Amino acid sequence: MNDILSMLLAGVPWTLGVTLCAFAAGVVLGFPLCALRMARTPLLAALGAAIVMTVRSIPPIVWLFFIFFGIGGGYLTLSPFVAAVVGLGLITAAQMAEVYRGAFAAIPDGQYEAAHVLNLSAPQRFFDVVLPQLTRISIPTGATYAIGLLKDSAVASTLGVSDISFQAYQVSQQTFQGLGVYSAAALVYLVLSVPVALASRWLSATLQRRISQ
Amino acid sequence: MNPKSIALRQVPPLAAPKPAFLRLESIHKQFGPYEVLHDVNFEMSKGEVVAIIGPSGSGKSTLLRCINQLEPPTRGRIRLDELDIDAAVPLPRAELLKLRRRIGMVFQSFNLFPHMTVLRNVSLAQVRTLGRSQREADARSMQLLERVGLAAKAGHYPARCSGGQQQRIAIARALALEPELMLFDEPTSALDPELGLEVLAVMKELAAEGMSMIVVTHEMHFAETVSDRVVVMADGRIIEHGPSAQVMRQPRHERVAKFLQAVRDR
């Protein structure tokens, strides 16, 4: 059993790598996408909505295959890891764009008015007033999504990334102990999600204290 | 022994010459560390209308809810005719159902079932609890709705009815099981005064027809004119009780007098 476990754990860095990189990419790219979605020009807003809708209506595995085999096949060469990160990052960006949109609506109007009255410039308004509140409001939903992403990252194994799922498959084929292997793999994912949940709660509480309501 | 409790036990209520129909003996109710009802004793005869009044937090609603076991008392006994319920003995499901069939309840917030028509609200219990056929239940429900003046609303959903209408439907629903005793928990507190009047009118008719009723209320006019007896509660105890005219006009206890004064001044 120890061998199985150590082989599975060898996949953990890859799982975490894909998850963290895709999440980071998505968190950052979610902003311009959200800006597009909330643009005042109807054409741009429609484009943003179309992009978000399309990205979310197609399963992750199809995106990954499209990027790895489709784009990666002819035009560029991409490693499985990069393809997975790009695909999952794209989907995360679409999700986060919606989270930000909801968070924007949740910031009380008084905040924008106060910022104007204080004569803050537009970048100042955004970075000092809006962004901190946006972050604070987005954290719970973002954390839930991050935990989901941790599980979705398993799809990277289909491209050959040596993550937990990939290792589980290899080990089960070699040892014919499929039941034990996959049970152990499920537990590894479960255990990994706990720190994320705790971190999100800690982060929420810290930001709550630092930024007065 | 508390002199007040001796007075309560030794002086039989004037309006109860017949043997007691409902009897509450030494009812105590505790929620965790809080004692909400302390040694409450109460009797009423069939056909009596009793109003329970008192300041908020006095335990009036809790007492009502103890009677039909929505909140079983922590200690004490409840007797309804031959049904004898001791808090110390767990109540079998069958006995509880018997009790629920004999006692109807009307809530402050009506609690009609929003996803059913008014007619179905009134018929459901008849079909499921009494085992009547749907046709029989619907016919009886229409009779009850006519009695409360709302036959026209039978096919509507509760959301389309005003608060006063909803409460009258709730009364019809409670009457559907043909109970012997009706409990009213602040039936008009959530209603505008004009809407409350329609509900009080129905309750007055019910009383005139001889229904046994216990009404927790802030409507002092109702307490004085419609009820036979008034019970005043404070801090989880009955501090005064007697014929309504006497309690409302010439209360024996100063605290009751003060309470009535404060309510009338509002």
Next chain:
Amino acid sequence: MNELLALWAEWFPELWKGFVLSLQVTAISLGLGVVLGLLLALGVSAKGRALRYPSLVIVELGRGAPALILLQYFYFGLPSVSLTLSSFWAAVLALAYCTAAYTSEIIRGGLEAVARGQHEAAEVIGLDRVDALRYVILPQALRVALPSLLGFSIMMFQASSLCFTIALPEIVSRASAIGSSTFQYMPVLVLAGLMYAAVCAPASLGVAALERRLAPGQHPAA
């Protein structure tokens, strides 16, 4: 462009078979899963520990394990204890379990949203617990849970694409087969993507519209 459309026309019937298979797997999994989810929701809300703890464990395992792992567990894992399932049934059972775990939380939220007064009203008119649930509580709980349940169904349909890894001949596996034989991955995957989008996008918009109708006046949440 004409070339592309010609290729798509050629491949469409093949992909369509996989599409129908995905729909079948999803439909059966949802049917089984929601019923199980309801039972688990009641189990998790139960007062007795004997019922509550096992239900909690079942739900948390189902929610914490990636769908891919669940699929491979049923298809590659069970044979190691001499239980071999076809890829179709392994897919159905795995996705049904996943559905049950997630929908139990959705339904539990719906159950908790039903006002206390409704339980009391049902009690005082003499309805027993089963009747109260059946006629009063559940109808209201499911109305609340409906948009989330529908949204989850759309996600489940997308998750059926993972059945590629357990040799189910659904869209992705057929698209991949066409791609590897013709080396035209891009066009065939675009077609596959469009087929998914054609179902999921209108469905999502429909659910959003339903949500707005059932609970008007709430700001857009993620």
